[in-house]
Amino acid sequence: MINSKPYVIGIDMGGTNTVFGIVDARGVVLASDSIKTRKHSKFEDYIDELYTETMRLVRSVDAEDKIYGIGVGAPNANYFTGMIEDGVNLPWPTPIPFAQMLSEKFGIPVAITNDANAAAIGEMTYGAARGLKDFIMITLGTGVGSGIVINGQVVYGHDGFAGELGHIIVKRNNGRLCGCGRTGCLETYCSATGVARTAREYLEITDTPSRLREIPIEDITSKDVYDAAMAGDKLAKDVFDYTGKILGEALADFTVFSAPQAFVIFGGLAKAGDLILKPVREAMEKNMLSIWKGKVQVLLSELKEADAAVLGASALGWEARKATQTPPAVVSPTPLKA
Amino acid sequence: MINSKPYVIGIDMGGTNTVFGIVDARGVVLASDSIKTRKHSKFEDYIDELYTETMRLVRSVDAEDKIYGIGVGAPNANYFTGMIEDGVNLPWPTPIPFAQMLSEKFGIPVAITNDANAAAIGEMTYGAARGLKDFIMITLGTGVGSGIVINGQVVYGHDGFAGELGHIIVKRNNGRLCGCGRTGCLETYCSATGVARTAREYLEITDTPSRLREIPIEDITSKDVYDAAMAGDKLAKDVFDYTGKILGEALADFTVFSAPQAFVIFGGLAKAGDLILKPVREAMEKNMLSIWKGKVQVLLSELKEADAAVLGASALGWEARKATQTPPAVVSPTPLKA
Numbered sequence: 140m141i142n143s144k145p146y147v148i149g150i151d152m153g154g155t156n157t158v159f160g161i162v163d164a165r166g167v168v169l170a171s172d173s174i175k176t177r178k179h180s181k182f183e184d185y186i187d188e189l190y191t192e193t194m195r196l197v198r199s200v201d202a203e204d205k206i207y208g209i210g211v212g213a214p215n216a217n218y219f220t221g222m223i224e225d226g227v228n229l230p231w232p233t234p235i236p237f238a239q240m241l242s243e244k245f246g247i248p249v250a251i252t253n254d255a256n257a258a259a260i261g262e263m264t265y266g267a268a269r270g271l272k273d274f275i276m277i278t279l280g281t282g283v284g285s286g287i288v289i290n291g292q293v294v295y296g297h298d299g300f301a302g303e304l305g306h307i308i309v310k311r312n313n314g315r316l317c318g319c320g321r322t323g324c325l326e327t328y329c330s331a332t333g334v335a336r337t338a339r340e341y342l343e344i345t346d347t348p349s350r351l352r353e354i355p356i357e358d359i360t361s362k363d364v365y366d367a368a369m370a371g372d373k374l375a376k377d378v379f380d381y382t383g384k385i386l387g388e389a390l391a392d393f394t395v396f397s398a399p400q401a402f403v404i405f406g407g408l409a410k411a412g413d414l415i416l417k418p419v420r421e422a423m424e425k426n427m428l429s430i431w432k433g434k435v436q437v438l439l440s441e442l443k444e445a446d447a448a449v450l451g452a453s454a455l456g457w458e459a460r461k462a463t464q465t466p467p468a469v470v471s472p473t474p475l476k477a
Numbered sequence: 478m479i480n481s482k483p484y485v486i487g488i489d490m491g492g493t494n495t496v497f498g499i500v501d502a503r504g505v506v507l508a509s510d511s512i513k514t515r516k517h518s519k520f521e522d523y524i525d526e527l528y529t530e531t532m533r534l535v536r537s538v539d540a541e542d543k544i545y546g547i548g549v550g551a552p553n554a555n556y557f558t559g560m561i562e563d564g565v566n567l568p569w570p571t572p573i574p575f576a577q578m579l580s581e582k583f584g585i586p587v588a589i590t591n592d593a594n595a596a597a598i599g600e601m602t603y604g605a606a607r608g609l610k611d612f613i614m615i616t617l618g619t620g621v622g623s624g625i626v627i628n629g630q631v632v633y634g635h636d637g638f639a640g641e642l643g644h645i646i647v648k649r650n651n652g653r654l655c656g657c658g659r660t661g662c663l664e665t666y667c668s669a670t671g672v673a674r675t676a677r678e679y680l681e682i683t684d685t686p687s688r689l690r691e692i693p694i695e696d697i698t699s700k701d702v703y704d705a706a707m708a709g710d711k712l713a714k715d716v717f718d719y720t721g722k723i724l725g726e727a728l729a730d731f732t733v734f735s736a737p738q739a740f741v742i743f744g745g746l747a748k749a750g751d752l753i754l755k756p757v758r759e760a761m762e763k764n765m766l767s768i769w770k771g772k773v774q775v776l777l778s779e780l781k782e783a784d785a786a787v788l789g790a791s792a793l794g795w796e797a798r799k800a801t802q803t804p805p806a807v808v809s810p811t812p813l814k815a
Binding site: 224225271272273287289290292294295296297298299300301302303304306307308309310311319320321388391392393395396397398399400426428429430431434 | 562563610611625627628630632633634635636637638639640641642644645646647648649657658659726729730731733734735736737738764766767768769772
């Protein structure tokens, strides 16, 4: 029975693209593709296109009757309720009963969680966190997300929303305005957008020469800052040092909570490598409570960038079947409508 | 078999007193007593006195062959290793193999954890957190401790030390020096000693009239500040507002980590009641990420003050027997040497 359903579908809904793929039990992505998340003004039309394109992929690898379940990573997705909850930047009214709608459409069980939790599950199943029971995934993208794993289990909290470490307050006074409406959140400093904001601040406040001054200030992206830093630009390197310092200080604080063996860094900014990892590790160690000094690792994700999102989501697909006892998030399986 | 061993021993080792008691399965403390923790310069002599006095208590309630296990709450006690680890203010060299020594002395299994985790287990078993699977115990005593419960399990982390929320940095710059060697830790503001420090600062910095000015400034305790506030002293009330504000801001940050249903406040400062709870709740709500606004409770411990420490520790005694598979913390039972 298990061998007759050797694949899962992983779906990663991002703000721009929705990536989906067919994955086997070893984490090999047999095929993947994507659609534009915002193309349809009605959510039903988005689901229709997602179904059509995913099933095209399923047929292309001859997997019609071989799909064990679907795992989805989506912004503000609640593992317990299967809903995409309020307060998210999507073109449709929320909450959206995403798990239920997908399961009805595909006729197989669906489990959903937010993108950072999906990444943590993926990393634990296939990546840098294999063998670790206590680690924290930090995703550095447009925002800062996190997936907390304690004793081998993702922490969902009492309501399914735990692990929003991007919204820890790192500047209690005079902090940057966050999309959440508060000020001083970690993600206003340590996301890709935070890096660009820091660069703009440095350019405005100082007279330090920088190749970034050749770019219109509002157009500067974290990629520009990275390119400049790699070319030896001092101001750009200072931006990464500042970003890494704030993140490292935060990681030291997170350690007193769950005493993880490692932090796994994932997402666009992680590509900056030592440019960000070095100041992160330095600041983390400098600020670490003595009992954890030298004991907590900061690792880069080992998931292949192109496959990571789908892999992470797909790993949850194996749970979908197991989780049929907890009804809201997972709808009972019926034959796959291939 | 279970009915033939209906009691556990709870031992709470504090910096000053070690309290111990015999507790039944419903959380009734049949008898309790205490010894001075620092009376003996040799740890073996401390163990001897603890054994003698505890066994006197055991005989007084006719419980010689009825002890299921021993649970201990002690500073820096590690659940996994059974050791009191380094970095603690005790008169003996550390690490101390406390669980093993106690188990050999008493001839029954022993489980140990730090005092705040013991309090959390006690609260979940007998107190305000009955029925809650996700809550965080905050102990406001000489320091600030915490016991984090996620999905019904105490969070120990990869090394047994998780949940040191008193050492979250709440003032990144210019913060107060902490006993841990760093600056700005939560416990330098929100412990009983933190309250006294704040009062001294207020008295030195301002000219506000206060009955606290009648006390030599270095002698002021949190109890003095409490008494003054209850008598309507404005400066003393401001001290509690400031303390509560910092704690409430921290609780809002802790919520993004594990999304608890409640915080349970325990320890000396908790006796200040609304004087501290009101500003805590206000600051927590004001700083809460929107998805949790109005959803997280701040509760006072429901454990009887006199029995709380022993009850909390004793609840772990039931685990000692269950945990015999994980050798380091729990030593195999041999007949009780009564």
